[in-house]
Amino acid sequence: MIIYVFILAIFLLWPFDFVFFVKNDVRWIGNSNGLEFLKHGQAVSQSSTQEFFDRLVKGKGLTLELWLQTEDLNQSGPARIFSYSKNPMLRNFTVGQSRDKLVVRLRTTETTLNGTDPQLVIADTFNAIGLQYLVITYDYSEQSVYINGKLKAKCDILKGNFSNWDRSCILVAGNEATGDRPWKGKIYYAAVFDRPLTEHEILQDYLLGMRLNTNVYPSVLWKKDSSKVIALKAKNLVARYLFDEEKGLVIHDSGSSSSPVNLFIPKYVRHEIKPFLGVYIDSLKNKTEFSDIILNIFIFIPLGILIHGMLRNRYGLTMMISIMALLFGALFSLSVESLQYFIMSRNSSLIDVATNMTGTAMGVVMDRCYHLFLNYKAKHLEMLLYDRKD
Numbered sequence: 001m002i003i004y005v006f007i008l009a010i011f012l013l014w015p016f017d018f019v020f021f022v023k024n025d026v027r028w029i030g031n032s033n034g035l036e037f038l039k040h041g042q043a044v045s046q047s048s049t050q051e052f053f054d055r056l057v058k059g060k061g062l063t064l065e066l067w068l069q070t071e072d073l074n075q076s077g078p079a080r081i082f083s084y085s086k087n088p089m090l091r092n093f094t095v096g097q098s099r100d101k102l103v104v105r106l107r108t109t110e111t112t113l114n115g116t117d118p119q120l121v122i123a124d125t126f127n128a129i130g131l132q133y134l135v136i137t138y139d140y141s142e143q144s145v146y147i148n149g150k151l152k153a154k155c156d157i158l159k160g161n162f163s164n165w166d167r168s169c170i171l172v173a174g175n176e177a178t179g180d181r182p183w184k185g186k187i188y189y190a191a192v193f194d195r196p197l198t199e200h201e202i203l204q205d206y207l208l209g210m211r212l213n214t215n216v217y218p219s220v221l222w223k224k225d226s227s228k229v230i231a232l233k234a235k236n237l238v239a240r241y242l243f244d245e246e247k248g249l250v251i252h253d254s255g256s257s258s259s260p261v262n263l264f265i266p267k268y269v270r271h272e273i274k275p276f277l278g279v280y281i282d283s284l285k286n287k288t289e290f291s292d293i294i295l296n297i298f299i300f301i302p303l304g305i306l307i308h309g310m311l312r313n314r315y316g317l318t319m320m321i322s323i324m325a326l327l328f329g330a331l332f333s334l335s336v337e338s339l340q341y342f343i344m345s346r347n348s349s350l351i352d353v354a355t356n357m358t359g360t361a362m363g364v365v366m367d368r369c370y371h372l373f374l375n376y377k378a379k380h381l382e383m384l385l386y387d388r389k390d
Helices: 002-013 050-057 199-212 226-233 281-285 287-315 319-340 350-389
Strands: 026-028 035-037 043-045 062-070 079-087 090-098 101-106 120-122 132-138 143-147 150-155 170-173 185-193 237-241
Touching: 002 287, 002 319, 050 237, 062 079, 062 090, 079 185, 101 132, 101 143, 120 143, 120 150, 132 199, 143 199, 287 319, 287 350, 319 350
Parallel strands: none
Antiparallel strands: 026 035, 035 185, 043 170, 062 132, 062 185, 079 090, 079 170, 090 101, 101 120, 132 143, 143 150, 185 237
């Protein structure tokens, strides 16, 4: 019983990334332009994104252009590479990695506020640790993904425009805005356009980037005049980050905006003050979150059986014992959720408490019914034996 509860607590609390002053694990790449995100890294916008927001909402679509290199083929979450978001449940767009899969969440009038249902998931994207040129475009009818200048996928599952975007979102690289979806890798270049780039432009940009690579693959060393060369395609450019500062705490936006959105590297990873025992209704619309809810119910069924069985053996089968077993399960769930409030990658959820109590109650009912069935069989057998004696 104690061992089961201990294992269950570890499962529910993993990973143990408590939020008490998590150091921002970011460093400039020493021999090239670029920023490396290690265990818990993050670069966030601190200035207003109003002009950035307005141009994208009123634009002809969207292009996200990245030169990057993952350093972990098993990270998930999805781990946020480049995001314009507010927290794990609210975003305008996100480019992320879930093991070998590329995950693109883009909020429109036809999706959830999290940019899901639908979301674009492309398998076999991150299948090796090496330099990649990644471009995602959307023209209000089709999404396209290009890897190293070649079309990887095109689909029309996403519809709608950006009129429901949230202007309070912030731009962040290497993590979620709340610091709880870290990505391990290197970013050498990032750009945002308010129109879809053409296939020809994307191929030319890839070839240009490879020509500017003055070192052996997969290291990227942008030449000092790269900004002038890349600026040739700056039409409809909203934001651009060359990561050529080499030191300091600011990544400058060299795009065409009159109000640049610079990214800042804080000393500690930023995290939000989360609601205690919050109710995340939007998560119920997410298939993955719904699967977690079902899992939360089933893993607490054995706990309900164990607690009720121990109390029943000691005090007998009464309704009070069943209620006490249910309360014990509720207190255990509440304790775990209270600890998750202080864990960066988890949320303290009242929905989880309710689902855990449901699982405990199911376990209590199962043990109670099974014991009543055994008592019935025992009495029936006793009556048969008594009849035979007569």
